[in-house]
Amino acid sequence: MRALEIHGVEDLRVVDRPVPDLGPDQVQIRVEWGGICGSDIAYWRRGVSGTAVMSHPFVLGHEVSGRVLAVGAEVTGLQESQPVTVHPARTTGPLPARLAGRDNLHPHLTYLGSAAQDPHTDGGFAEVITVDADQVIPLPEGLDTRRAVLAEPLGVAMHAVRRAGEVRGAHVLVAGCGPIGLLVIVAARAAGADRVTAVDLAAPARERALAVGADEALEGAQGMDPAVTVAFEASGAPASLDAILSSIARASVVVQVGNLPPTPVSVALGPIVSKEIDYRGTYRFVSEIEEAVALLAADDLAEHVISHVLDLEQAAAAFTAQVSDPTSSKVVLRIG
Known part of the structure; x- marks a missing residue:
């Protein structure tokens, strides 16, 4: 089978690998689609994602969807050709x-396509993967596998919204309209936010924000509406966080969604004290991917997040587009 391995900085290779064995409580999936995540890009650009450092080649990818190829002898409730997505943890x-x-914070956790453990955990950018049966999430009627490739990042966005607490009726700010920021807009709307303001420096990103449900899209957070009481910082840019903290109303909630640099950054934190701001982190998700699947089946707004679709053999071009094309958002690999 074909699989996409990372061998070093900007060194992607489509290689032949044996189909992974199938255990009695496991499921083989023929992967059809794979979404490129920021962590995949980080390994490609630097060989490092967060605190995970690549020390040997491995298969990238944790946003995948496809169809059941085979089930282990002890697996029930799943059948061949059934459309599914995968919980990567x-x-x-x-x-x-x-x-x-809070299983997402488990001290002994592995994730598809991650170098956090040694040996590294192979990911889903392969024609066939084998996972435990309890990682497999069937798709509901009407949800195709292409849109379902967004289930994992939408689960991340829904967990972020949950970390904010009650957003129903609130005026919400989302700063940073990359794929996760856009999906936070979708998730906030689904959670009952009354109004959503999006912020991004790039015009194409602001246009996508309006397409997925934002009421307005601005270039910056300075001078924001005083009615904003919940903010999601989804860019990972310290300047963006600084602007939010200085501008947001008293007694507000700010959720840090974007990965901040691992090195010290310059942000004025005084407003956290003087305004009694609740500043919260969010990390991956727990079971929200199941809710994400249901939302994707009920609403097609998230389709606007996908900007490019390329074949697996075009992986280098796909990764380049993700970081270099000003119109890019979620770049998806066609695998099956």
């Missing part, structure tokens, strides 16, 4: 009591 051992309900 697996945990080992019990979750500490203080983290109850």
